[in-house]
Amino acid sequence: MTLPIGDRLEAEALLTDHYLDALLAANDRHAQDAPSDPRLDADLRRAAAWLRSSLTRVHPSFRFEERLAARLAEVAAGLRLAPAAGGEGGSVPFRGLAFDPAQEPGPGFEDEKGRDAGPSRELLIGGALTSAALSIAGAAFVAWRRSRGQGSPMARAVRAARESRALGRLPEVDARRALD
Protein backbone atom coordinates (compact mmCIF):
# COMPACT_ATOMS: atom_id res chain seq x y z
CA MET A 1 0.00 0.00 0.00
CA THR A 2 1.35 3.45 -0.93
CA LEU A 3 0.69 6.40 1.32
CA PRO A 4 -0.26 9.81 -0.10
CA ILE A 5 2.68 12.26 -0.29
CA GLY A 6 1.59 14.33 2.76
CA ASP A 7 1.14 11.23 4.93
CA ARG A 8 4.42 9.75 3.73
CA LEU A 9 6.24 12.97 4.60
CA GLU A 10 4.69 13.03 8.06
CA ALA A 11 5.57 9.37 8.62
CA GLU A 12 9.17 10.01 7.56
CA ALA A 13 9.29 13.12 9.76
CA LEU A 14 8.07 11.07 12.72
CA LEU A 15 10.75 8.47 12.05
CA THR A 16 13.41 11.20 11.88
CA ASP A 17 12.11 12.67 15.13
CA HIS A 18 12.41 9.33 16.95
CA TYR A 19 15.88 8.85 15.54
CA LEU A 20 16.97 12.31 16.75
CA ASP A 21 15.54 11.57 20.21
CA ALA A 22 17.67 8.42 20.34
CA LEU A 23 20.73 10.23 18.96
CA LEU A 24 20.52 13.04 21.51
CA ALA A 25 19.85 10.60 24.35
CA ALA A 26 22.88 8.53 23.32
CA ASN A 27 24.94 11.68 23.44
CA ASP A 28 23.67 12.44 26.96
CA ARG A 29 24.78 8.96 28.04
CA HIS A 30 28.17 9.60 26.36
CA ALA A 31 27.55 6.51 24.24
CA GLN A 32 30.18 6.00 21.55
CA ASP A 33 27.94 4.53 18.85
CA ALA A 34 25.20 6.49 17.19
CA PRO A 35 21.89 4.60 17.10
CA SER A 36 21.10 2.97 13.80
CA ASP A 37 17.66 2.70 12.33
CA PRO A 38 17.65 1.00 8.92
CA ARG A 39 14.20 2.43 8.15
CA LEU A 40 15.74 5.91 8.01
CA ASP A 41 17.69 7.02 4.97
CA ALA A 42 21.47 6.58 5.47
CA ASP A 43 22.19 10.13 4.24
CA LEU A 44 19.82 11.56 6.83
CA ARG A 45 21.47 9.54 9.59
CA ARG A 46 24.86 10.75 8.48
CA ALA A 47 23.71 14.40 8.35
CA ALA A 48 22.19 14.09 11.81
CA ALA A 49 25.38 12.58 13.25
CA TRP A 50 27.48 15.27 11.60
CA LEU A 51 25.30 18.10 12.96
CA ARG A 52 25.28 16.46 16.38
CA SER A 53 29.08 16.50 16.56
CA SER A 54 29.56 19.88 14.86
CA LEU A 55 26.88 22.06 16.41
CA THR A 56 28.25 22.05 19.92
CA ARG A 57 26.95 24.37 22.60
CA VAL A 58 29.05 27.51 22.90
CA HIS A 59 29.80 29.29 26.17
CA PRO A 60 30.30 33.03 26.31
CA SER A 61 33.39 34.44 27.97
CA PHE A 62 33.50 34.58 31.76
CA ARG A 63 33.96 38.35 31.52
CA PHE A 64 30.77 38.75 29.52
CA GLU A 65 28.86 36.43 31.85
CA GLU A 66 29.84 38.43 34.94
CA ARG A 67 29.31 41.82 33.28
CA LEU A 68 25.77 40.86 32.23
CA ALA A 69 25.09 39.35 35.67
CA ALA A 70 26.07 42.69 37.24
CA ARG A 71 23.86 44.60 34.79
CA LEU A 72 20.89 42.33 35.54
CA ALA A 73 21.46 42.73 39.28
CA GLU A 74 21.42 46.50 38.81
CA VAL A 75 18.15 46.37 36.85
CA ALA A 76 16.68 43.95 39.40
CA ALA A 77 17.56 46.35 42.21
CA GLY A 78 15.78 49.13 40.30
CA LEU A 79 12.72 46.93 39.86
CA ARG A 80 12.73 46.19 43.60
CA LEU A 81 13.05 49.86 44.51
CA ALA A 82 10.26 51.00 42.21
CA PRO A 83 7.37 49.42 44.16
CA ALA A 84 8.98 50.42 47.47
CA ALA A 85 9.13 54.08 46.47
CA GLY A 86 5.68 54.40 44.90
CA GLY A 87 4.01 51.15 45.87
CA GLU A 88 0.84 52.85 47.02
CA GLY A 89 0.09 54.25 43.54
CA GLY A 90 -0.96 52.31 40.47
CA SER A 91 1.28 52.01 37.45
CA VAL A 92 0.36 53.45 34.08
CA PRO A 93 1.41 51.20 31.20
CA PHE A 94 3.01 53.44 28.64
CA ARG A 95 5.26 52.94 25.63
CA GLY A 96 7.88 50.18 25.93
CA LEU A 97 6.50 48.60 29.09
CA ALA A 98 3.18 47.69 27.53
CA PHE A 99 4.47 45.08 25.04
CA ASP A 100 5.09 41.42 25.63
CA PRO A 101 8.66 40.62 24.56
CA ALA A 102 7.78 37.04 23.74
CA GLN A 103 5.06 37.95 21.27
CA GLU A 104 5.46 37.58 17.53
CA PRO A 105 7.24 40.65 16.17
CA GLY A 106 4.95 42.71 13.97
CA PRO A 107 5.89 44.39 10.69
CA GLY A 108 7.04 47.52 12.54
CA PHE A 109 9.11 45.48 15.01
CA GLU A 110 12.48 46.25 13.47
CA ASP A 111 14.50 47.74 16.29
CA GLU A 112 14.17 49.78 19.45
CA LYS A 113 12.48 52.57 17.50
CA GLY A 114 10.11 50.17 15.78
CA ARG A 115 9.19 48.57 19.08
CA ASP A 116 8.31 51.95 20.54
CA ALA A 117 6.05 52.63 17.60
CA GLY A 118 3.62 49.90 18.71
CA PRO A 119 1.98 51.33 21.86
CA SER A 120 2.19 54.97 20.69
CA ARG A 121 -0.03 54.07 17.73
CA GLU A 122 -2.96 53.89 20.17
CA LEU A 123 -2.29 57.50 21.14
CA LEU A 124 -2.27 58.55 17.49
CA ILE A 125 -5.60 56.85 16.84
CA GLY A 126 -7.04 58.39 19.99
CA GLY A 127 -5.86 61.84 18.92
CA ALA A 128 -7.38 61.49 15.45
CA LEU A 129 -10.73 60.44 16.92
CA THR A 130 -10.73 63.36 19.37
CA SER A 131 -9.95 65.94 16.69
CA ALA A 132 -12.65 64.48 14.41
CA ALA A 133 -15.18 64.72 17.25
CA LEU A 134 -14.21 68.35 17.92
CA SER A 135 -14.62 69.23 14.22
CA ILE A 136 -18.12 67.73 14.12
CA ALA A 137 -19.08 69.57 17.33
CA GLY A 138 -17.76 72.85 15.88
CA ALA A 139 -19.71 72.45 12.64
CA ALA A 140 -22.87 71.64 14.59
CA PHE A 141 -22.42 74.76 16.75
CA VAL A 142 -22.03 77.05 13.71
CA ALA A 143 -25.11 75.52 12.04
CA TRP A 144 -27.09 76.00 15.24
CA ARG A 145 -26.01 79.65 15.49
CA ARG A 146 -27.07 80.31 11.89
CA SER A 147 -30.43 78.65 12.32
CA ARG A 148 -31.27 80.69 15.41
CA GLY A 149 -33.09 83.40 13.39
CA GLN A 150 -33.20 87.08 14.46
CA GLY A 151 -32.09 86.70 18.07
CA SER A 152 -32.50 89.34 20.82
CA PRO A 153 -33.70 92.99 20.19
CA MET A 154 -30.21 94.31 20.96
CA ALA A 155 -28.67 91.97 18.42
CA ARG A 156 -31.28 93.03 15.85
CA ALA A 157 -30.41 96.71 16.54
CA VAL A 158 -26.71 96.11 16.13
CA ARG A 159 -27.27 94.21 12.90
CA ALA A 160 -29.58 96.95 11.54
CA ALA A 161 -27.02 99.65 12.41
CA ARG A 162 -24.28 97.72 10.62
CA GLU A 163 -26.47 97.22 7.52
CA SER A 164 -27.62 100.86 7.42
CA ARG A 165 -24.01 102.06 7.70
CA ALA A 166 -23.24 99.95 4.71
CA LEU A 167 -26.12 101.54 2.80
CA GLY A 168 -25.17 105.12 3.90
CA ARG A 169 -28.19 105.79 6.14
CA LEU A 170 -28.17 107.46 9.59
CA PRO A 171 -27.38 104.71 12.07
CA GLU A 172 -29.21 106.29 15.07
CA VAL A 173 -32.57 106.37 13.28
CA ASP A 174 -32.30 102.79 12.09
CA ALA A 175 -31.12 101.61 15.45
CA ARG A 176 -34.03 103.35 17.17
CA ARG A 177 -36.41 101.83 14.65
CA ALA A 178 -35.00 98.44 15.27
CA LEU A 179 -35.52 98.79 19.00
CA ASP A 180 -39.16 99.77 18.60
Add this chain to the structure above:
Amino acid sequence: MFWKAGAQEESPRLAHFDRDRLLVQRAQRDPAAFDALYRRYLAQVYSYAYYELGDHHEAEDATERTFLLALSGLPRFEERATPEDGEGASTFRVWLFRIARNVVANQRRARRRHPTAPLEAASNTADPLDLEARTTERAAAADAWAAVDRLPGDRRRALLFRFVDEMSTAEIAGVLGRSEGAVRVLIHRALRSVARDLRSADER
Protein backbone atom coordinates in the same frame (compact mmCIF):
# COMPACT_ATOMS: atom_id res chain seq x y z
CA MET B 1 3.77 15.44 26.51
CA PHE B 2 3.81 18.90 27.90
CA TRP B 3 2.23 20.70 25.00
CA LYS B 4 -1.38 19.79 24.99
CA ALA B 5 -2.34 20.37 21.43
CA GLY B 6 -5.92 21.24 20.67
CA ALA B 7 -8.17 19.01 18.60
CA GLN B 8 -6.57 20.18 15.34
CA GLU B 9 -3.05 20.45 16.80
CA GLU B 10 -2.94 23.90 15.24
CA SER B 11 -2.37 26.07 18.30
CA PRO B 12 -0.37 24.23 20.92
CA ARG B 13 -1.34 25.08 24.49
CA LEU B 14 1.35 25.32 27.07
CA ALA B 15 0.70 22.84 29.84
CA HIS B 16 3.23 20.84 31.80
CA PHE B 17 4.98 20.69 35.12
CA ASP B 18 7.63 23.34 34.79
CA ARG B 19 11.02 22.41 36.20
CA ASP B 20 11.76 26.12 36.56
CA ARG B 21 8.56 26.82 38.49
CA LEU B 22 10.17 27.49 41.86
CA LEU B 23 12.95 29.63 40.43
CA VAL B 24 10.46 31.65 38.39
CA GLN B 25 8.15 32.19 41.35
CA ARG B 26 11.07 33.32 43.48
CA ALA B 27 12.27 35.71 40.77
CA GLN B 28 8.76 37.11 40.37
CA ARG B 29 8.72 37.92 44.10
CA ASP B 30 12.30 39.16 44.19
CA PRO B 31 13.91 40.20 40.85
CA ALA B 32 17.39 39.63 42.35
CA ALA B 33 16.62 35.87 42.25
CA PHE B 34 16.53 36.05 38.44
CA ASP B 35 20.27 35.39 38.54
CA ALA B 36 19.67 31.64 38.98
CA LEU B 37 17.56 31.51 35.80
CA TYR B 38 20.13 33.59 33.98
CA ARG B 39 22.96 31.22 34.91
CA ARG B 40 20.90 28.19 33.92
CA TYR B 41 20.05 29.43 30.43
CA LEU B 42 22.94 31.73 29.53
CA ALA B 43 24.88 29.19 27.45
CA GLN B 44 21.74 27.99 25.66
CA VAL B 45 20.58 31.45 24.67
CA TYR B 46 24.10 32.50 23.75
CA SER B 47 24.68 29.38 21.63
CA TYR B 48 21.45 29.91 19.74
CA ALA B 49 22.32 33.56 19.09
CA TYR B 50 25.84 32.61 18.09
CA TYR B 51 24.80 30.04 15.49
CA GLU B 52 22.10 32.34 14.17
CA LEU B 53 24.30 35.42 13.91
CA GLY B 54 27.75 33.86 13.42
CA ASP B 55 29.55 36.50 15.45
CA HIS B 56 30.54 36.57 19.11
CA HIS B 57 29.88 40.28 19.62
CA GLU B 58 26.47 40.14 18.00
CA ALA B 59 25.63 37.02 20.00
CA GLU B 60 26.58 38.85 23.20
CA ASP B 61 24.34 41.80 22.25
CA ALA B 62 21.42 39.51 21.51
CA THR B 63 21.96 37.55 24.74
CA GLU B 64 22.08 40.73 26.79
CA ARG B 65 18.88 42.08 25.23
CA THR B 66 17.10 38.77 25.67
CA PHE B 67 17.82 38.54 29.39
CA LEU B 68 17.06 42.22 30.03
CA LEU B 69 13.69 41.86 28.27
CA ALA B 70 13.00 38.64 30.15
CA LEU B 71 13.78 40.28 33.49
CA SER B 72 11.53 43.26 32.82
CA GLY B 73 8.76 41.04 31.41
CA LEU B 74 8.93 38.36 34.12
CA PRO B 75 6.03 39.77 36.20
CA ARG B 76 3.79 39.16 33.17
CA PHE B 77 5.05 35.61 32.54
CA GLU B 78 2.34 33.07 33.24
CA GLU B 79 3.06 29.44 33.65
CA ARG B 80 0.12 27.27 32.67
CA ALA B 81 1.32 23.88 33.80
CA THR B 82 -0.30 20.87 35.38
CA PRO B 83 1.70 18.23 37.31
CA GLU B 84 0.42 15.33 35.18
CA ASP B 85 2.13 16.78 32.13
CA GLY B 86 5.46 15.47 33.35
CA GLU B 87 8.81 16.95 34.12
CA GLY B 88 11.99 17.73 32.24
CA ALA B 89 10.88 20.59 30.06
CA SER B 90 10.22 24.22 30.85
CA THR B 91 7.55 26.70 29.88
CA PHE B 92 9.92 29.40 31.06
CA ARG B 93 12.53 28.16 28.59
CA VAL B 94 9.95 28.28 25.79
CA TRP B 95 9.02 31.85 26.76
CA LEU B 96 12.68 32.87 27.04
CA PHE B 97 13.48 31.46 23.61
CA ARG B 98 10.52 33.24 22.06
CA ILE B 99 12.14 36.45 23.25
CA ALA B 100 15.54 35.30 21.96
CA ARG B 101 14.04 34.40 18.60
CA ASN B 102 12.52 37.91 18.26
CA VAL B 103 15.74 39.62 19.32
CA VAL B 104 17.88 37.52 16.97
CA ALA B 105 15.43 38.01 14.08
CA ASN B 106 15.72 41.78 14.51
CA GLN B 107 19.49 41.58 14.57
CA ARG B 108 19.59 39.41 11.45
CA ARG B 109 17.38 41.94 9.67
CA ALA B 110 19.67 44.77 10.77
CA ARG B 111 22.72 42.74 9.70
CA ARG B 112 21.30 42.26 6.23
CA ARG B 113 21.63 45.99 5.89
CA HIS B 114 25.21 45.89 7.26
CA PRO B 115 26.70 42.47 6.41
CA THR B 116 29.48 41.14 8.63
CA ALA B 117 32.13 38.43 8.34
CA PRO B 118 31.05 34.77 8.68
CA LEU B 119 31.52 32.56 11.71
CA GLU B 120 35.16 32.38 12.78
CA ALA B 121 35.12 29.55 15.27
CA ALA B 122 32.45 27.67 17.10
CA SER B 123 33.93 25.15 19.45
CA ASN B 124 35.41 25.62 22.87
CA THR B 125 35.21 21.96 23.74
CA ALA B 126 38.64 21.01 22.44
CA ASP B 127 41.76 21.13 24.55
CA PRO B 128 43.19 24.61 23.87
CA LEU B 129 46.66 23.07 23.59
CA ASP B 130 45.55 20.51 21.02
CA LEU B 131 45.79 22.86 18.06
CA GLU B 132 45.24 20.21 15.40
CA ALA B 133 42.03 18.97 16.99
CA ARG B 134 40.93 22.53 17.54
CA THR B 135 41.50 23.46 13.92
CA THR B 136 39.58 20.40 12.73
CA GLU B 137 36.69 21.17 15.06
CA ARG B 138 36.65 24.78 13.95
CA ALA B 139 36.50 23.73 10.32
CA ALA B 140 33.71 21.23 11.03
CA ALA B 141 31.74 23.82 13.00
CA ALA B 142 32.17 26.41 10.27
CA ASP B 143 30.99 23.89 7.62
CA ALA B 144 28.00 22.93 9.74
CA TRP B 145 27.17 26.53 10.37
CA ALA B 146 27.38 27.32 6.65
CA ALA B 147 25.04 24.42 5.86
CA VAL B 148 22.56 25.51 8.52
CA ASP B 149 22.81 29.17 7.57
CA ARG B 150 21.66 28.36 4.02
CA LEU B 151 18.37 27.01 5.34
CA PRO B 152 15.27 29.21 5.32
CA GLY B 153 14.12 30.87 8.61
CA ASP B 154 12.09 28.39 10.64
CA ARG B 155 13.91 25.30 9.30
CA ARG B 156 17.19 26.79 10.47
CA ARG B 157 15.78 27.78 13.86
CA ALA B 158 14.15 24.39 14.39
CA LEU B 159 17.40 22.60 13.62
CA LEU B 160 19.40 24.82 15.99
CA PHE B 161 16.86 24.40 18.79
CA ARG B 162 16.94 20.61 18.28
CA PHE B 163 20.70 20.11 18.04
CA VAL B 164 22.28 22.98 19.97
CA ASP B 165 19.68 23.52 22.70
CA GLU B 166 18.42 19.93 22.69
CA MET B 167 14.80 20.99 22.82
CA SER B 168 12.00 18.52 22.31
CA THR B 169 9.70 18.87 19.31
CA ALA B 170 7.00 20.11 21.68
CA GLU B 171 9.20 22.88 23.05
CA ILE B 172 10.23 23.98 19.56
CA ALA B 173 6.55 24.06 18.60
CA GLY B 174 6.00 26.43 21.52
CA VAL B 175 8.87 28.72 20.55
CA LEU B 176 7.95 28.86 16.86
CA GLY B 177 4.19 28.96 17.42
CA ARG B 178 3.57 25.90 15.21
CA SER B 179 2.11 22.46 15.75
CA GLU B 180 4.37 19.55 16.70
CA GLY B 181 3.63 17.86 13.37
CA ALA B 182 4.70 20.97 11.47
CA VAL B 183 7.94 21.16 13.48
CA ARG B 184 8.73 17.50 12.77
CA VAL B 185 8.31 18.14 9.05
CA LEU B 186 10.45 21.31 9.27
CA ILE B 187 13.30 19.40 10.92
CA HIS B 188 13.00 16.47 8.51
CA ARG B 189 13.19 18.79 5.50
CA ALA B 190 16.07 20.75 7.02
CA LEU B 191 17.97 17.53 7.60
CA ARG B 192 17.35 16.45 4.01
CA SER B 193 18.81 19.77 2.77
CA VAL B 194 21.90 19.32 4.94
CA ALA B 195 22.27 15.71 3.71
CA ARG B 196 22.12 16.96 0.10
CA ASP B 197 24.82 19.54 0.88
CA LEU B 198 27.02 16.86 2.42
CA ARG B 199 26.56 14.58 -0.60
CA SER B 200 27.44 17.32 -3.06
CA ALA B 201 30.47 18.27 -0.96
CA ASP B 202 31.62 14.62 -1.18
CA GLU B 203 31.23 14.61 -4.96
CA ARG B 204 33.39 17.72 -5.35
